[in-house]
Amino acid sequence: MPTPGSIVRCRERDWVLLPSTDDDRLLLRPLTGRSDEVVAISRQLSEVLRYDLPTEAVSDAHFPLPTLDDIQDAQATMLLWQAARMALRDGATPLRSPGRISIRPRLYQFVPLLMALRLQPVRLLIADDVGVGKTIEALLIARELWDRGEIRRLAVLCPPYLCEQWQHELQQKFQLDAVVLRPGTITQLERQTPRGRDIYQHFPVQVISIDWLKLDRNRYRFLQFCPDLVIVDEAHSAVPAAETGRQLRYELVREIAAERNRHLILLTATPHSGAPATFRSLIGLLDPEFADWDVSNLNEKQRLRLARHFVQRTRADIEHGWADGLPCFPQRVLRDESYLLTPTYHEFFNDVYNFCTELVSSGTTLRESQRRVRYWAALSLLRCVMSSPAAAVAALRNRAARLHADDDAAVDDAFWQGLVFESDETETDDEPPTAVLEQAETLFNEREQRRLSLFAARAEQIARQGQDAKLTGVIALTRRLLNDGYAPIIWCRYVATAEYVAQALRKQLPAVHITLVTGRMGEEERRRVIADVPNDQKRVLVATDCISEGINLHERYNAAIHYDLPWNPNRLEQREGRIDRYGQIAPKVVTIRYYGLNNEVDGVVIDVLLRKAREIRRALGTHVPVPSESVVEALTQALFLRRGTHAQQLTLELEAPATQELHRRWEEAMTRERITRTRFAQHALKLADVQPILETTDRVLGDPAEVCSFVLTAAKRLGIAIRQHPRQADVLLVEAASTTPDVIRSVIADRPQPWPISFVSPTPAGAEYVGRNHRLVSTLSSYLFEVALVRTGRISSAPAPVARLGVIRTNTVARLTVLILLRARYLVNLPARQHPLLAEEALISGFVFEAGNERRWLTEAEARHLLTTAQPDANLSADEKRELAEMVLAEFGEAHQDHPLWATLHHQTQQRADDLRRSYRDLRQAIQEYVQGLQVKPIFPPDLLGILILQPMPRRPG
Template identity: 55%
Template sequence: MHPGTIVQVRNRYWVLLPHEDPDCYLLRPLTGATDETVAIHKGLADRLAYTLPTERLQPATFPLPTVADLADAAGAHLLWQAARLTLREGATPLRSLGRISIRPRPYQFVPLLMALRLDPLRLLIADDVGVGKTIEALLIARELWDRGEIKRLAVLCPPYLCDQWQRELDEKFNLEAVVVRSGTVGRLERGKPPTRTLYEHYPIQVISIDFVKSERNRHQFLLHAPDLVIVDEAHGATLTYTQSQQQRHDLVRAIAQDERRHLILLTATPHSGIETAFRSLLSLLKPTFGAWDLNNLDETQRAELARHFVQRTRKDIEQDWEHERCFPRRLTADETYRLSPAYRTLFEKTYDFCAEIVRTGAQLEERKRRVRYWGALALLRCVMSSPAAAQAALETRYARQGEGDDEVDFRGFVFEAGEERTDDEQPTAPLEATAATLPEGDRRRLRELGRLAARIIEARQDTKLDGLIRMVEGLLGDGFHPIVWCRYVATADYVAAGLQRHLPADVRVVCITGRQGDAERRARIDEIETDRPRVLVATDCLSEGINLQQKFTAAIHYDLPWNPNRLEQREGRVDRYGQTAPEVKTIRYFSPDNPVDGVVIEVLLDKARQIHRTLGTHVPVPAESESVTEAVLNALFLRGGRATAARQLAFDFAQHDVQALHRRWEQDAERERLNRTRFAQRALKPQEVQRELEATDAVLGDPDAVRAFVLAAAQRLGLHIARDSNRPGVYRIPLEAANLAPLPEPVRFALPAPAPSAARRAPPPWSISFDSPTPEGAAYLGRNHPFVVALARFLLEEALTRPGQAHAARCGVLCTRAVSQTTTLLLVRVRYLIEQPERTPLFAEEVRTLGYTQGADGAPHWLDESATLRLLEAQPDANLVMAEKRRRIEAALAQWGAIVEYLQPQIEARARDLEAAHKRIRQAVHLRTRALTVRPQWPVDLLGILVLEPDGSL
């Protein structure tokens, strides 16, 4: 018995699958899925067979349909749909599409086609922010997994992205991963055998790169590193001066040193402006890339690098690949507020105080001078953020005794960190250190400022909050669901409470900050209902790692970030692939009374916006931006004064630094433009990708086929599904018991449990869609959704095991004007083995519909398969009595034995086409591919038969 054979054991039919162990049988139920496969040791099976006859493994044949299976033609069409949707190992070059639970866009297949032409795979995916690089990388991983080319996979990412990756692997790609980081290692260790490391035992891992980069953990991981490693946020693993990035780079470089290992690097910002850092990233793909002059590549070098590097803007994608808008249109706006008299007093007194302690600190030693400067900036940011943040900062206990010998770098308390998420707690450390350098009189002034902030809160004299409330009301009225971004926890809590007080009761206001763990944050996001207005108030703990585009459509920067990169990260939570709203809105919110806001906007944010509009993508601010901003703010303090003239004088003081920064930024933007022109992968043509997708859809069925099947099956089973009149592309399934009662138990159990509701109230209906990305609030029903799987499997199994009683029919007769002579349609399932030297064969199968008419010589005249599929949907134009239908089916079944012989050339030709397609998609990158063969396995399964008679022939 060889792979592809049908066998019988344990009173059930199975398909014998290839297995890498020659001493084992790998069996899959004939009508089941791969997740139901069982492995049986041959020796054990032989011994059991002597005492338990049901354990005897013996060849079997697929049961042919009989006259008892006769029903209507629509039932035969339903059987074809169900049989096709149960396929997982589809006989197409792109095997992964039978396993995933989303429908990727055509442009997302480009990295996959690039990957399949590399051996080993070394790829840098640097597509624009929000285009779906995670999907692109996991599409490659799933394809290699299903081809048997990898058996273990690891994703290395920052710790705050681990849960997001685990969810993407599970929900979209049906790969079960474990998260490896300091808080999970103990549990994972307990779940493995003592003789194996956790890196050996768990085949799919999402690993915190900061956990595994340490000397303590790195060696064990490298000793058992998997076949494929994906490195997310790869720009954080470049060779730079920081110790953290150096450790990451050393780790990834060690991974890359194994020339057989596959490696995918992901980043939206591969070039930080430091040429050596970029070359160090490229050297991970191929060591020679690190020595190239990237500004003067010859054509051979450019072509070689282009095989490993893809970098596209959204504009490239929409113009070259999609020819339609597939990302939302971003509407940008500025909104301002004026300080109330009380808030103006607080701000002015704080500004004067900060300027004074910076100026008087100029006489101190360098370390104390720097401490005062950072403390002044931290205090000013708190007061600018909200009275609540000011109060929290100013009520700090300034009881610090001494300052230690080393200067603390307080930059991260003021500027948003470039690589990691910013700490959203109050900047206690620089404030305490500053207070320690102040005389008691200045400390009393700090406490008085704190009391001013408290009075603003008590009297509710905060015009910044009042303006936000009006803005949010307007956005909600226009149908937007906003995120309000804040710098500090105290501000977020204060803003959320204010919104909750003033917004209508039906508006859900949710506040998420860094004081909640990653799991709690995700749970709170998941709990947000999409059938009611909603507002999220968040700190930058959410600006990376959690996709919010399915529930929110606007971003308000209540606190302006002092780093444009952070502003883009915030807006990228809603403006990204999967956002179904046609427009998203982003608003910068600031006060013209605040000179510091003015500096940040003039020096950084306006320039970033100008570059984005010109280039169509985000270009990171150059590394020296913090130094330039610091110089400008320092000039503000040193020159003093709050009036416009004084602010302009201070700005002029540092204008030379600003101009130099902007020139450097423009140079970076031009470099990005050239790179994205060179590496947008225009050599791959949309029609090339489309050809492979159409070939796959013909075997597995596209989203339209899934929609047609679900609606037809629901009608047959008596399940009511209605269109949602208010949302195009959305359907609603009532979950009341009366609607679900007709469903068979396996199908009913695949539906979501009704949400709890008040007594005597019907549970809300289940909203579904067959479109991906999916409309807000709807579940995506693709071919791998549990409900679709249960529906297809039930109908196929019922048709094969309950002749005459099944909803889907194996036999049918139709009298129709669609044919001019008797035409027979055969629904057959064909199995193939895809064989390559030194590899376990791959199993594949497809369901084909073949049609023929009987020639005068008795030989079948085969129809074109597209014509056959159209005939499968032919409508009846006359009635036939049951006795006549039975006679026609008996005659067609009697011919099957002779027809099988005529089928062989057709199936062999199909196998040759599949073989050519497999070689084409790999472009014969190695000898194994060139020696690949596709062999059909005999006999084919006759699932069903439909006879079409011309109207008027009887």
């Protein structure tokens, strides 16, 4: 029986026999096909058919040599070699994943992968800054483990609003077909599950809502069939807390982590969340022993051990230590813009503010639960009034059924924080907090209730008469940003405000595409609306915090206006992180805090919260979460309990005890964060360790410039029109012609016409990134490879686009030179793996005919240079080409190791196998681990893809 890696014949077609983990199955890949076209055949059945139906059995075969009918020019031969490289998926490189991903990761994003490769099992906490690309870092690890055969099933657990985002990343960038498991999809997926198999067992790649999975009826089934690798996003929300939901999430992840051999990756931008206990619980999921350590007082042995499982980098860390010639992130330009309330609105604001102050002060004699209801009501009313007249009306006019304030159980601070203050622990609710006012109203006297009704009427009048300077100011600000070339997002707290702002913008800016997204839309509708935004016209997005997490907006927008200042600085960071992140192509993003100069509420929020957050970010280089449980008391004291007598002035009560306590706790959190980042900085891995690994990968698989060259060359020879975009330097426009082969035309026809593409990552807005795994590239490479090997000779009346034999006369060489294009295969035996992996690469060899018919073999660099630079400088007749080709083909004879020419090629492939083994070893040495038992065995003979013969120009006499 043939060995894995060799060429076999079955069903009158040639195949490559792949390694299989099942001894009873033969895995066959078409000789001209890709690894996703593999078929399986029973080994026993093949043996039976050997005698009865020999054409159906698997038998030895060999790669066909070129023939004299294959002769074309140098470009046709060069294009064949390019196609062979682009078709590679299991590249002969120490990292196997780059051959199967559709993006171009940055060097710093490979660091968690290199850390993971020295862990068995992988237990890793990735806590890089917001917008750095933790999703890419985690999925690089998943893809590498998958391609090494170390995992066969994986699950991503995330908040429900992130499910589609993860599914898209898995499918579009990492070629892993994922299903989403949550209430709306389960019924359909269960219909697709074969009888007798569980849904968690059947689908190999799953994205699951963690809040759905934490329920007992779902958790037990999942744990029974839990996959090899589990990725937990927003992992800080899966640690013990008083809230029932968080406790259930923690129990779920703790049970997943209890299986010691399971791979586990935790992702969060806020691993501490301001509390040491939270961090201990989080790292305890990686190893139970970590939960008992005093993280602020680790000995060196403990620090080194934990550092192997923990990566945390700010943007400054990455830009200073991992710069690879290109900027990693945009520059964030922070600006403040202000407005003055109109006299009518200012008077209205002061009356509401005085009313809220009275509510708070008059509640001091009530029970604790009743007093807190009045606090929440005062804060709620102020937020709505300062958001917009529309939000004030919605809160005051649309109050729902009464709640029972006398019931202490109804007063749930976590619930109220979600409605009034943007709590990190509850889902975003962008509706006006009518429930808060309704509960408080049971404690209001008749006079107070009449005043609320009057406030609603006054708010309606302000909106109707256009007495809102905040709105007119933001329209002017938006117009300036648009004129400066920005596409802004206007962030609002409430649905009513967002609708109010969007309506005004549509009226005042009719030529601008205004998009509105609020929590009243379903998740799919939000994504669809944003995806439909045109990239080729001026645009504005008006949105609430329903999309401040989970939907990346950087492809279409590059500015943010905080129309309503968030009362949680964490929310401000999340908003700005939608545009200021990896993949943003704009060199600068603008973020604007928009506030009222004669509005005491905005002044307090800025000085108590937002200014402190900015100071901490400037000092530390990253965001530190605010201790949210202290915020409400600090705001209440600053706004109400210690308010000065002159409400119209910004009398900021920064000395209030609650404010001092908040800032003290926040600074403690910053100190802990600084200590942790200093102690766990990734000094073990450096740019010089990672860069050679990526250079090796590019040499085998091709970098983006080589992908571009292949597509442009193939397009020219296949009748595909590609032209430069008139306004975007890195964008090309693609259109198929009538002469384009059908299989390639079908790829282009599925896209907009003309189709904007780019070979640059991050990709310009509106264009589709075309990397080596893009469908266009894979279709071109497989089509051209097929054309060359089936020797069609001609397509219609035009010359074949590729050829296995090229003969040219050129000034590039002084003696007759032969370039040999090869595809080599290797069996890679990694430690602790029972079955080998297959690795492939396209090689260039060659020799020069010296005096006396001696051959001088070229180095790989010399051969590659000649292949990519040699151009015809004079014509050769068909007879001359045929004569030269016949002479060179005779040199090869039969492919066996005793033949002089093949013996040299065998020696060269053995050297490449040794180089590959050293690359694996060097990779492990870079992460301080040596691979024992690693073997790389070449499969002989390599495939002879093609030959390019370079005939020197005749010497001129004299």
